[in-house]
Amino acid sequence: MAQVEAQDHGLHGHVAPAHSVSHAEGQQHPIKLYLVVWGWLFILSACSYAVDYFALQGYLRWGLILTLMVLKAGLIVAVFMHMAWERLALAYAIIIPPLAILVFVAIMVLESRYTEITRVLAFGAG
Amino acid sequence: MAETTLGHTDHTAPRPQGLRGIVADVSSDQRAFKNVSWGKAMMWIFLLSDTFVFGCFLLSYMTARMSTTVPWPNPSEVFALHLFGRDIPLILIAIMTFVLISSSGTMAMAVNFGYRRDRKKTAILMLLTAALGATFVGMQAFEWTKLITEGVRPWENPWGAAQFGSSFFMITGFHGTHVTIGVIFLLIIARKVWRGDYDTGARGFFTSRRGQYESVEIMGLYWHFVDLVWVFIFAFFYLW
Numbered sequence: 001m002a003q004v005e006a007q008d009h010g011l012h013g014h015v016a017p018a019h020s021v022s023h024a025e026g027q028q029h030p031i032k033l034y035l036v037v038w039g040w041l042f043i044l045s046a047c048s049y050a051v052d053y054f055a056l057q058g059y060l061r062w063g064l065i066l067t068l069m070v071l072k073a074g075l076i077v078a079v080f081m082h083m084a085w086e087r088l089a090l091a092y093a094i095i096i097p098p099l100a101i102l103v104f105v106a107i108m109v110l111e112s113r114y115t116e117i118t119r120v121l122a123f124g125a126g
Numbered sequence: 127m128a129e130t131t132l133g134h135t136d137h138t139a140p141r142p143q144g145l146r147g148i149v150a151d152v153s154s155d156q157r158a159f160k161n162v163s164w165g166k167a168m169m170w171i172f173l174l175s176d177t178f179v180f181g182c183f184l185l186s187y188m189t190a191r192m193s194t195t196v197p198w199p200n201p202s203e204v205f206a207l208h209l210f211g212r213d214i215p216l217i218l219i220a221i222m223t224f225v226l227i228s229s230s231g232t233m234a235m236a237v238n239f240g241y242r243r244d245r246k247k248t249a250i251l252m253l254l255t256a257a258l259g260a261t262f263v264g265m266q267a268f269e270w271t272k273l274i275t276e277g278v279r280p281w282e283n284p285w286g287a288a289q290f291g292s293s294f295f296m297i298t299g300f301h302g303t304h305v306t307i308g309v310i311f312l313l314i315i316a317r318k319v320w321r322g323d324y325d326t327g328a329r330g331f332f333t334s335r336r337g338q339y340e341s342v343e344i345m346g347l348y349w350h351f352v353d354l355v356w357v358f359i360f361a362f363f364y365l366w
Binding site for chain 2: 027028029031034035037038041042045048049051052053055061062065066068069072073076077079080081082086087088089090092093094097098101104105108109111112113115116119120123
């Protein structure tokens with residue numbers, strides 16, 4: 001949370017030296033933060049590669065793939081793209097609409113099951 | 127007059143937080159995204175639309191893979207490389223992932239140094255990002271060449287379901303195009319940083335608006351998005 005305070009400071013600090021050329025500039029966080037996130041992205045990617053390398057199968061495989069994917073995506077959006085420090089109006093406007101894709105996924109799962117069944121029935125199994 | 131819309135924040139009164147803040151921001155006149163410049167807001171909205179494009183590609187891939195009665199080729203074997211006397215599964219894709227993540231890391235730091243007005247470090251980190259991006263595209267070209275010589279076509283392949291080729295070329299091709307465009311723009315922005323356009327507020331050749339270091343962050347948003355899309359492609363196409 002120190003970063004949030006630092007940012008707030010950055011925004012308000014602009015009031016005093018109003019004459020300087022550079023006006024308040026957002027998103028100043030310590031470099032260490034980015035290096036830590038970078039490191040975690042490496043670890044998570046190595047884990048998802050390990051899922052394939054050790055040929056895990058079934059729900060364990062899919063669960064791990066999805067979990068690692070969501071963690072990586074979250075880190076990138078929240079820290080690298082600075083979404084964690086934006087106002088909620090922007091965050092919700094950007095993050096909520098893609099959830100509609102999940103509805104689309106549900107529809108297409110039903111559709112492809114139907115297509116597969118008709119293929120099996122019309123052309124024989126396999 | 128145009129300049130007023132570029133400003134970051136009006137510091138008049140503290141704005142409400144949380145859900146109440148969303149309602150207040152969205153229902154206020156003029157601007158819903160209060161402390162975000164139009165450039166950044168438009169980049170986010172573009173990225174949102176791009177999310178739907180890639181979402182639809184991955185969806186069509188899912189539909190093709192779920193509805194086919196022919197077995198799907200095993201990506202772990204298809205993308206294996208013969209190294210050190212044995213087949214290592216998916217190794218090229220893993221290296222590409224690490225290259226792209228590294229480029230995201232250098233980009234994030236470039237944005238940071240940009241806001242600190244460290245011209246040299248910003249430009250060098252951006253050039254490094256561009257170099258890593260170009261490496262990624264090069265490795266993708268290698269991957270395409272390998273698969274094409276092995277007989278993968280959009281309409282057939284030696285291992286199974288024919289839709290494998292079309293999904294592969296469509297998804298990775300579109301992503302590679304994004305990376306390529308990103309590299310080009312990284313070079314353009316890096317040149318501007320190097321020249322000091324953002325220190326002097328020089329006007330851009332296209333929009334004639336005064337340059338500022340926020341351009342580096344907006345460039346960064348695009349670049350991180352390219353990395354983000356790869357996270358999903360890696361999970362769904364290569365690992366699944």
